[in-house]
Each structure stands twice: as structure tokens, then as C-alpha cells.
Amino acid sequence: MSRTGTRTIKVDYLARVEGEGSLYLKIQGGRLRDVQLKIFEPPRMFEAFLRGRHFSEVPDIVARICGICPVAYQMSAVHAIEGALGIAVDPAVRLLRRLLYCGEWIESHALHVFFLHAPDFLGYQDALEMARDHRAVVERALALKKAGNQLVALLGGREIHPVAVAVGGFYKTPSRKEVRALRPALEQALEVALETVRFVSGFDFPPFEQDYEFVALSHPQEYPMNEGRIVSNRGLDVDAAEYEDHFAEHQVRHSHALHSVIRVRGSYMVGPLARINLNFDRLTPAARQAAAEAGFAPPCRNPFRSIVARALELVFACEEGLRLIESYEPPARPRLEVEPRAATGQAATEAPRGLLYHRYQIGADGLIRLAKIVPPTSQNQKRIEDDLWGLVPALLDRPEPEILWKCEQAVRNYDPCISCATHFLRLTVDRE
């Protein structure tokens, strides 16, 4: 191949991501000319058909945006609607929602760390191939994932698209005995999570750093999940109700997912690395100690080390889950009766992949007038392209399969959920 010609490198269908996307790189005269992360997952248009549905139906409907993180969609939805309707839930409901979110973080992070991302670092096509050499590792990973799923299944009724979450609380809350029965599985999961930090922190990380704007929720007392202000390392500090004043969505021709940017500054990162960099001092003790042993200190600007951040959040979610199980008392009433009124509400919560923003305008009849949903992958999309702009120039002399795989790995650093974002991945490199 000539250094002066144009080369197109493409991955037609990005594997080990949730949903359909591709990657396109154009290299001309030995220089990178274009990077496009293409999301071709067909649009399902949730924001359009949510109009006219009753607010009580919203948690069931928006769960279907993503089979991997349905709880996140349910949480942002109930908080936004409860905000609009001016209701504050029982403190025990608040803790139970946090426990449910711990379950989803464990299930989703275990899936990404072991099944979607670790094979890249170890040179395997997938976790099942990895299992041939590392069977015990994959078996432990499955046990960890299962512990998260058990939490979601008990509190939500089933692992995928749980049924118990309601505006105002839960349709049913578990007994103290049922919740405490989960303790042994979660204690074992905490051990596996600590091993996971040791396992992934020993990987070979490409020496690649970028000057990121990290965005995540921040809460004064706790590591953020359902509540907090939206903050960044560059001084952003706003309430969810002000989100749209500071963030804008743009459509680009090559993607079915809208690109999010911070007005005036541009791309930014959401997700475990952003969260941990902005909230490190609010991690649980075992997670902080595991970070120290793994040599992980904030701010970490190497996106490939996001797998370590995700593993540390696994430790956090198990430890926090155990704490919540210990203190659990069923709420006096599982849910509050909610009366409709004409109002608008916004909320952001921390999905496993990062900040998830919802806004609903509700009519006096309780029917949704307008819905707006900004998933984490839309927010990371521009940042992923910017990472590739930074990463690819140093790789141009490498063989094409190596460029492809490294780019795919860089995309997977973000655990992109394309089904969510379209509501993404093929790699194309174009060389002349």
C-alpha cells in the first residue's frame, strides 16, 4: 500500500457491543482524514410514541430501549415524573431503588468486563474462546453476573425488563428475609469483584491519554446513582433541570444517534471512568483500597483503563449492596398514590454506561405530551470519534488487522450501547 494513496479501513459490523454500528477511517497521503462512528441500528422512535401514553406506563415502555440496562431507563423515568408531579418517595423506597441499581451495575459491568472487553486485552475473539484457557475466570465472572441478576430479579420480578418499578415506589417490595437471603451470593460476588480488579489491572494498557472533560453526577454523601448534581472537571455544576441549557444534541449524516456536546466546549466523557474520577472519595472502603493496590488514582485519563474503573465499581456495587441489605426495612407503603397534574420534570441518573437524562411534559390528564431521552452512548459518541482521531495516527504503519482491532477496542472502552443510542458498530478505513 502506498503512503501517498487513500486507504479506507472499515469494520462493517462492530462486535461485542450492544446493537448495530460500524467504524469508518479514511487515510490519505499517510494522514488520517476522517473518522466516523456509524450507528445504523434502525431508529425505534420511543420519544415519538411515548406521546399520549399515561405516565404510569412510562417505566415499562422505556425499559425496552435497552435490554442490558432497563433499570437505568426506569430510574431516570420515575425520578423525572415524580419531580414533575411533586412527590417525594419513602426513604426506604429510595434505598431499595439504589439496591436495584447496584444489581444492574453488577450484571452490566460483569458482562462488559469479561464478555465484551477483557478478550481484547488477552487476544481472544470472545469470552467462550477465553474460557478454553481461563475456564475458572469465566466461571467466576458468570457467578458475579448472576449475583447482580439475582438482585434485579428479586426486587424487579425478572432480570430483563423488571416489572416492579412504579412511579411513586414499587408495585411490591420484598420482605427483609427475602432480601437477606441474597447476602451469601453478594458476599461471594464481592470476593470475585476484588479478584477482578487484580486481574484487569495487570493487563497491558496502551500508553494513550487525552485531555477529557469528565461528566457525572455528584452527591455530597454517596457515590452517585439516582441523585446528585451534574458536574465536570471543568467547573460544570448544574441541576438536571438545567441540562438542556448546557448540553446540545446535533444530528450527523452518518449516525442514527444524535451527537451530544457541551455548549461552547464540545465533546465529553460519561461512564465509569468519568464517575470514578469525579467521585473517588465517595467510593466504599474496599473499593478505595482495591484502587490503591491496583495503582489506580484519579484523575485517570487513559480510556483503556476504563476496564479498571468498571472493576472498581463492581467492588463498590457489591459492597454498597451488602450495606443496603443489612439496613433494609420494607417501606410502610410500597408506593404512593400519584395524582396527575400538568407539569414538566427532568432527571438524570447514572446508568452503568453513564449519565442518562430524561424530560417529560405531562398533561393534566396524566398523558405524556413530550418526552426527551439522552442516553449515555449518544453523549460519548463524539468523544469516541475524538479518541480515534488521537489514537489512529500512531498506528498508521501497523498492519490493517492490528489497526482494526485496536480501534474496536478503543470503541469498546466506552461500552457503547447502540440499541440505546439509536434509539451502533461497523469499522471502515478508507486509504488512497
Place this chain on the structure above:
Amino acid sequence: MNFNARRKPKLAVFKFASCDGCQLTLLDAEDELLAVAEAVEIAYFPEASRAVIKGPYDIGLVEGSITTHHDAERIQQVRRQCRTLVTIGACATAGGIQALRNWQDSAEFVRHIYPSPDFIHTLKMSTPIAEHVPVDFELRGCPISKSQLLELISALLAGRKPNIPTYSVCLECKRRLNVCVAVAQGIPCLGPVTQAGCGAICPAYGRGCYGCFGPMETPNTESLRAQLHVLGQTSQEISRAFRSFNAWTWHFRHASDEEERA
């Protein structure tokens, strides 16, 4: 199905418009996944692997509905590559929640979401796989049941018919010893017309079934509609209840249209 005894049957997983939850169900079978991977060759499963083993495939699991011209062509290729094609979940078997556009102006939907609607190429309707190609078996549910998926794979490997009941959620509810939420509490419930498979979780969690497994074999939607009116539901509420994840199935579609006209 007769598989060549000397090689493992090849399994492929294809995705169309969907949330990925049904294919995730396979990865959620934490206790059985490694055994499944020993019994079949997972030849194509992009959500889980970079490796692509070429077809033809012995078993094709298809998730998602058809919503673009490109996908309408792709499903034809998928059908040609699969000896046995099984649709998994409400999107593939019924068009999914995205089939709500079938009642609306889908161009308006696109304009509502995208500033440059011209970049978006989508069909007016979201349709199930069986409207495009012959389907050998359908697994219901939003999402599918893990035990039904494992039963399906075991049955295909053994060359027998999968044992998937087509009766209603009510039978599962009785077996779970739930007190009927509709009779005892007057909560509107689609259980009497909805196919079993979920384990009657909604009534067990104190709410009415919302029909995520779609219509049972012989659903009496007319009788249920009358009963829902008795419980004080408006036609608009009943129509909306039938228009969710299996809205475009014949029975639920007609029930919702009747109520809308009422």
C-alpha cells in the same frame, strides 16, 4: 432435525430492530452457558464475539423486527442461511413496541426526533419476521424466558418439538398460588388472554399482567374487554393496554381498534 453426528450444530444469532434483551437472555443463562457452548458451535453472535464462521447454520435465532428496506432484504439472506429459523421475542414475533408507528404517521415520528429527517431511511411499519419469511418456531415474550430458550435449544438438538405451552397466564398464576388481582382487587389484568411463559410475575408483584408474551392460542379478547369496562376502564385505557409490546398481533390489534372505535 437431523444433525450430522460428527460435528456440532452451528448456531447463529441475528439482530434486527430491538433492545438486545432477548439475545442477552442466552448470556444470562449463567449456569448453562458453558454447557450450551459445548453442545453447539456458536458460529455467529456479534454481540458476544468478533469471530464469524460462515453459514449455512443449523439454528438461527432472530431477534428484532423489520423496520428498514435494508433489513427487509437482510432477513431474506438470513432465511437462506438457516436450516431452522426461530424468532425470539416480541419484536421478532409481533413487531415490538416500535410497531406503535403502524397506527401513526411514521414520517412525523422521524421529524419529531431528527432535525434532518432526510438522513433517516425507515419503513412506515414495523413488522414481525414471519411477514417476510417462513419461520419454523416462535418464542414469545418481552423478553423471552430463559427456561423456554434452553428448552427450545435442547429440543432442536434432540430432534423433538419444543414443549412451550400456549395456554394463558391465568394457569401459571394459579400454579404460583397468586390470589387473582382482577377478582380480588379489581386491578385490570391481561392475564386471561396472554400466553404463559413469564411465570405470572406481574400478578405476583401486585399488578395486572400487561401482555408482554402476546395473545394465547384462543384468546377471548371480547369478553375481557367487557370485564375491563366493568372494572371501570375507559375505552381509551383498554385500547392502550392492548397496544404495547405485542400491539401488532392480530388479536391485540383488533381488540385495540374495536375499543378505539367504541
